Amino acid sequence: xxxxxxxxxxxxxxxxxxxxxxxxxxxxxxxxxxxxxxxxxxxxxxxxxxxxxxxxxxxxxxxxxxxxxxxxxxxxxxxxxxxxxxxxxxxxxxxxxxxxxxxxxxxxxxxxxxxxxxxxxxxxxxxxxxxxxxxxxxxxxxxxxxxxxxxxxxxxxxxxxxxxxxxxxxxxxxxxxxxxxxxxxxxxxxxxxxxxxxxxxxxxxxxxxxxxxxxxxxxxxxxxxxxxxxxxxxxxxxxxxxxxxxxxxxxxxxxxxxxxxxxxxxxxxxxxxxxxxxxxxxxxxxxxxxxxxxxxxxx
Numbered sequence: 001x002x003x004x005x006x007x008x009x010x011x012x013x014x015x016x017x018x019x020x021x022x023x024x025x026x027x028x029x030x031x032x033x034x035x036x037x038x039x040x041x042x043x044x045x046x047x048x049x050x051x052x053x054x055x056x057x058x059x060x061x062x063x064x065x066x067x068x069x070x071x072x073x074x075x076x077x078x079x080x081x082x083x084x085x086x087x088x089x090x091x092x093x094x095x096x097x098x099x100x101x102x103x104x105x106x107x108x109x110x111x112x113x114x115x116x117x118x119x120x121x122x123x124x125x126x127x128x129x130x131x132x133x134x135x136x137x138x139x140x141x142x143x144x145x146x147x148x149x150x151x152x153x154x155x156x157x158x159x160x161x162x163x164x165x166x167x168x169x170x171x172x173x174x175x176x177x178x179x180x181x182x183x184x185x186x187x188x189x190x191x192x193x194x195x196x197x198x199x200x201x202x203x204x205x206x207x208x209x210x211x212x213x214x215x216x217x218x219x220x221x222x223x224x225x226x227x228x229x230x231x232x233x234x235x236x237x238x239x240x241x242x243x244x245x246x247x248x249x250x251x252x253x254x255x256x257x258x259x260x261x262x263x264x265x266x267x268x269x270x271x272x273x274x275x276x277x278x279x280x281x282x283x284x285x286x287x288x289x290x291x292x293x294x295x296x297x298x299x
Contacts, residue, residue: 036259045261046100052273053097057090059280070286078133079287085126086276092119093272104258110171112256113180117187120240121164123272124194125157127233127279131197134205134226141208160190184248191241195234202230229279236275243267 035041064083074080096103096115106112132153139146167183170176209223247253255264 035262042100042258042261045265046097049265049268049273050094050096050098050100052269053090053094056273056276056280057087057094059277060084060086060090063280063284066286070289074287077287078129079283082126082129082133082283083280085122085129086280089119089122089126090272090276092122093268097268100258104256108172109175109180109256110168113171113183114168116256117164117183120187120272121161121190124160124190127237128153128157128194128197130229130233130279131194131201134201138201138205138208156193181248184244188241188245191237191244195237195241198230198233198237202226202234206230225282228282232275232278236271239267240271243271 060083064080064087067080067083076084096119103115104112132149135149136146138144139149163186164183167179167186171179171183206223206226209219209226212219243253244255247255253263254260255267
């Protein structure tokens with residue numbers, strides 16, 4: 001029947017099909033240019049990003065307050081620092097995109113790059129904090145030393161920030177397109193480091209939990225938590241690792257300009273907003289209350 005129906009339809013000449021396809025492509029290209037050049041679309045996309053970041057920032061702050069009220073006697077645990085950094089990163093992004101009309105129009109492009117890339121580095125530090133936390137759990141479970149893990153975390157982050165600041169300073173002195181390209185490649189490398197961290201320690205912890213007895217308390221929940229967060233963070237850093245260098249070679253895919261609102265919207269939505277919202281939801285559980293006279297481990 002499918003052959004009979006398809007054979008009864010009139011066939012268009014190849015020239016007409018090519019013309020029709022060309023017309024569709026031209027229409028889409030015209031729509032894309034119209035959207036990119038429309039102040040209304042630009043305001044809509046960037047104000048939407050600002051609102052989304054503000055919402056995620058507020059959620060992180062509320063969670064931080066809930067944890068503090070739950071266990072006020074504990075100091076700045078990894079869990080508290082993680083939520084505080086989420087609040088800061090998303091709050092800064094909300095302000096930057098709320099002021100997008102000014103941020104993207106600086107005479108010196110280095111200021112735009114700093115305002116867009118610094119929160120990205122803070123995002124890296126925030127989520128590699130999870131890698132550090134999982135690495136400490138894994139090393140403790142394997143009776144391996146954990147003393148150097150925090151030193152390595154601080155050293156790696158310090159090195160990355162120093163290199164990035166040096167690149168920004170050089171760009172501020174001499175507006176060199178080659179240095180800007182190096183900056184993009186460096187950000188891609190940083191994303192790749194985070195990707196490897198989640199792949200190695202998230203994967204190790206996941207498979208270690210799988211070897212626990214099925215009846216172990218909390219095994220299924222922790223397995224789901226580690227596996228899901230690892231997949232989310234791996235994916236978002238993988239997207240960043242690919243898109244950033246590609247956008248540096250193709251000006252039509254640039255992320256540091258005002259007239260690519262749809263591209264910016266989907267990029268930041270997929271690499272920061274949705275991952276942050278999902279991870280905060282997955283890690284929403286509060287630490288157990290401390291029973292007087294009983295030791296409770298710091299999470």
